[in-house]
Amino acid sequence: xxxxxxxxxxxxxxxxxxxxxxxxxxxxxxxxxxxxxxxxxxxxxxxxxxxxxxxxxxxxxxxxxx
Numbered sequence: 001x002x003x004x005x006x007x008x009x010x011x012x013x014x015x016x017x018x019x020x021x022x023x024x025x026x027x028x029x030x031x032x033x034x035x036x037x038x039x040x041x042x043x044x045x046x047x048x049x050x051x052x053x054x055x056x057x058x059x060x061x062x063x064x065x066x
Contacts, residue, residue, distance in 0.1 A: 007024040010017070039047060 007021050010020055010024065
């Protein structure tokens with residue numbers, strides 16, 4: 001649920017802006033539901049290989065270097 005920490009940090013930095021907070025929070029739920037269904041069917045190493053590139057891209061975009 002990456003959207004919830006992003007929502008909290010956005011609130012801390014910019015104050016509560018519902019036009020940002022609601023989409024960030026709601027957008028994380030479909031991915032969590034899909035991941036919860038798929039994860040038990042996969043090896044942990046496959047999951048780690050899938051998560052690392054996504055997190056790297058996400059962090060680079062958050063920092064503004066991507």
